Amino acid sequence: MGHPLLREVAAPLASDQIGTESVRQLVDDMVDTLHDYGGIGLAAPQVGVSVRLAIVEIPGGATRYGELAPMDLTVFINPVIDVLNPATSGYWEGCLSVPGLRGFVERPQHVRIRYLSALGEPQELELRGFAATVFQHEFDHLDGKLFIDRIEDFGLLAFEREYERYHL
Ligand code: NI
Numbered sequence: 001m002g003h004p005l006l007r008e009v010a011a012p013l014a015s016d017q018i019g020t021e022s023v024r025q026l027v028d029d030m031v032d033t034l035h036d037y038g039g040i041g042l043a044a045p046q047v048g049v050s051v052r053l054a055i056v057e058i059p060g061g062a063t064r065y066g067e068l069a070p071m072d073l074t075v076f077i078n079p080v081i082d083v084l085n086p087a088t089s090g091y092w093e094g095c096l097s098v099p100g101l102r103g104f105v106e107r108p109q110h111v112r113i114r115y116l117s118a119l120g121e122p123q124e125l126e127l128r129g130f131a132a133t134v135f136q137h138e139f140d141h142l143d144g145k146l147f148i149d150r151i152e153d154f155g156l157l158a159f160e161r162e163y164e165r166y167h168l
Contacts, residue, residue, distance in 0.1 A: 001098050003048075007144040010043075010050045012078045018120040023053070027075055027118065030055050037096045040065060041134055043141030046097050052078045054138040067130045079115035079139050083108045084126070091133050092156075092163060093147040102163040104156035105147050107136045 017023055026049055034042045034055060043054040053075065060070035088106040095101075111132045113125050127135055137147055151157055158167060 001146065001148075003097075005048060005050055006045055006097055006141070006146065008045065008050050009144050010045050010052045010142045012052045013116075015120060018077060018116060019118070023118075026051075026053065027055060031057075031073065033096070039094075039096055040068070041138040042096065043138050045141050045144075052142045054079065054142065056134065056138065058134075065130070068134070069131065075118040076113070076135075076138075077116040077118070077120070079113050079135075079142070081136060081139055082112045082114070083110075084112055085110035089129070089133075091130055092167065093133070093137055094160070095137070095147055097141075098146060098148060100160055101148070102158050102160055102167070103147055103151045104153065104167075105133070105137075105150045106152065107133050107150070109133070111136065113139070 026044060030042050030044065030047055033047055034057060040058050041054060041056040044051045055073060055075055056071055057073040058065060058068045058071040086108050089109045090104050090106040092102045093105050109132050110128050113127065113135055115123055117123050148157065
């Protein structure tokens with residue numbers, strides 16, 4: 001947080017860039033970072049590359065993301081979100097780019113995402129609940145937005161230690 005690149009609107013990937021060695025290398029770097037961080041999603045601007053690409057990987061089994069269906073590592077290129085129902089629910093969010101903090105954010109809970117796969121194929125996915133929140137958080141990074149921008153009640157912005165003590 002504070003790096004200007006995190007606040008830029010990232011550029012779409014051109015079709016002739018998709019599947020190239022440089023994009024593959026970017027995804028590899030992002031996967032390494034995601035695994036080091038222990039998160040479930042990461043956007044390219046978070047590793048210093050201002051392009052519209054994000055990855056999500058949701059492990060199976062009992063995790064702190066219990067509400068989420070598992071998802072193998074997936075690459076989302078030039079994603080677009082359609083809100084199918086504007087009704088919101090809130091979750092505590094955290095972010096690799098905002099270390100040590102958690103904040104309660106309300107977002108629509110029924111969305112459709114349209115995107116290109118790592119091979120450039122058009123894909124669609126309908127998401128509900130916390131999964132809808134996860135993807136909105138990740139794709140916000142492509143528009144220069146962080147979850148702290150979406151907090152409405154700053155009494156619900158906390159350090160991780162206080163989050164675990166008072167809000168978990
Ligand atoms: Ni984030």
